[in-house]
Amino acid sequence: MAKARIAVIGAGLMGHGIAQVFALHDHDVTLYDSFAATLATAKDRIKTNLVDLGEDVAAVERVRPCSDLGDAVRNADYVVEAVLEDLPLKQKLFQEIESTARPDAIFASNTSVIPITAIMQGLANRARALGTHWWNPPYLVPLVEVIGTAWTSAEAIDWTIKLHAAVGKTPVHVKKDVPGFVGNRLQHALWRECIALVQNGICDAETVDTVIKASFGRRLAVLGPLENADLVGTDLTLAIHKTVLPDIDRTPGPLPYLEKLVARGKLGMKSGEGFRTWTPEQQQALRQRVLAHLKQARSKDA
Ligand SMILES: NC(=O)c1ccc[n+]([C@@H]2O[C@H](COP(=O)([O-])OP(=O)(O)OC[C@H]3O[C@@H](n4cnc5c(N)ncnc54)[C@H](O)[C@@H]3O)[C@@H](O)[C@H]2O)c1
Numbered sequence: 001m002a003k004a005r006i007a008v009i010g011a012g013l014m015g016h017g018i019a020q021v022f023a024l025h026d027h028d029v030t031l032y033d034s035f036a037a038t039l040a041t042a043k044d045r046i047k048t049n050l051v052d053l054g055e056d057v058a059a060v061e062r063v064r065p066c067s068d069l070g071d072a073v074r075n076a077d078y079v080v081e082a083v084l085e086d087l088p089l090k091q092k093l094f095q096e097i098e099s100t101a102r103p104d105a106i107f108a109s110n111t112s113v114i115p116i117t118a119i120m121q122g123l124a125n126r127a128r129a130l131g132t133h134w135w136n137p138p139y140l141v142p143l144v145e146v147i148g149t150a151w152t153s154a155e156a157i158d159w160t161i162k163l164h165a166a167v168g169k170t171p172v173h174v175k176k177d178v179p180g181f182v183g184n185r186l187q188h189a190l191w192r193e194c195i196a197l198v199q200n201g202i203c204d205a206e207t208v209d210t211v212i213k214a215s216f217g218r219r220l221a222v223l224g225p226l227e228n229a230d231l232v233g234t235d236l237t238l239a240i241h242k243t244v245l246p247d248i249d250r251t252p253g254p255l256p257y258l259e260k261l262v263a264r265g266k267l268g269m270k271s272g273e274g275f276r277t278w279t280p281e282q283q284q285a286l287r288q289r290v291l292a293h294l295k296q297a298r299s300k301d302a
Contacts, residue, residue: 001162004022004027004028004077004163005027005028005030005075005076005078006022006028006029006076006077006078006079006080007072007076007078007080007101008029008031008082009032009033009069009072009081009083010033010083011038011039011042011065012033012038012082012083013137014136014138015031015033015042015082015110016031016042016046017049017134017137017138017139018080018082018110018138019031019042019063020049020050020059020060020138020139021138021168021169023059023060023062024055024056024059024139024167025166025168027062028064029063030063030065030066030071030072030073031063031064031065031066032066032067032068032069032071032072032073033065036067039066042065043060043063043065046060046063047060049139053139069093069096069097069100070100073100073101073105074101074102076102077104078105078108078163079097079101079106079107080108080109080110080132081094081097081107081108081109081110085111085112085113087114087118087119090109090111090114090119091118091119091121091122094109094123095122098123098125103125104128105128106128106129106130106156106159106160107120107123107128107129108129108130108131108160109129109130110131110132110133111131111133112180113179113184114179115177115178115179116129116130116147116148116177117150117151120149120151126149126152127151127152127153128152128153128156129149129151129156130146130147130149130156130157130160131147131148131174131181132145133145133147133181134169135183137291137294142168142169142170142298142301143170143171143183144164144170144171144172145172145181145183146161146164146171146174147174147177147181148173148174148175149177157173192251192255193248193249194208194212195255195258195275196248196249196251196255196257198257198275199255199257205275205276206276261274261275
């Protein structure tokens, strides 16, 4: 794929990592953030990641931090937004971007769950707008969901899929713009049942995580649920569903157990307690374990 000029808007957790991936694969990247201190540390954060991963540190020089949004997007072929998960903010930002960007530039939002249709509805040219949902950390987790709206052109989808495949990602096409796309719908369907099991006293939170990590979680990276259903047989899957599905939680909103945790200030690791209690050492150990696992998985892919 030809070298492209990429503008990344938002230099936080996701934005700096997305910039890093494009720069590492020879694209020139402009990086904008409205918070000067975040922009000022972005290149150092990318450098630290590259050193840690044993990758070409010189790639960071292809990233140009910009303190002006117009400067960041003016010449871009592709603009990807990774600012806070806030619909009015994203809507306003894309309208500003459209007033400066080239008419043929493609626009993408990295929102986790907000429908792309809602974000892009105010644009004059909605055919060029789509979603690209990356996973954290962007330089270690392969998937990028490429989401089209009813307005998105086939050319924009095709170009974006090729762009991400060429930088080593695993892009997939999500054909309908539904909240949470594919990955987060699946993830949070599982989380709801996890919380229901704890809420209903079936087991404690630690047991939920142990059951998953020591059983089907072991296989998930190599055996998807629908491959698994074919492996065991759709007839067996049907029989299981007849017994189990009527008993699985179908609450249409957040579960009371979760609401209560939040109301009591049990916000997870940042407050030291959520579903479980966390010492700073336990938090650090968990983060290290996840990072080591993802690095190992990536080196096996290579
Ligand atoms: N964290 C994740 O695991 C994850 C995964 C996939 C997608 N996402 C999505 O990616 C987006 C960014 O998430 P994050 O985790 O990187 O958040 P973050 O808080 O780390 O970064 C957001 C950045 O946006 C900047 N910002 C705020 N307003 C801005 C503006 N008007 N213009 C430019 N920059 C602005 C902030 O200064 C901050 O640096 C969100 O939509 C989020 O839902 C997050």
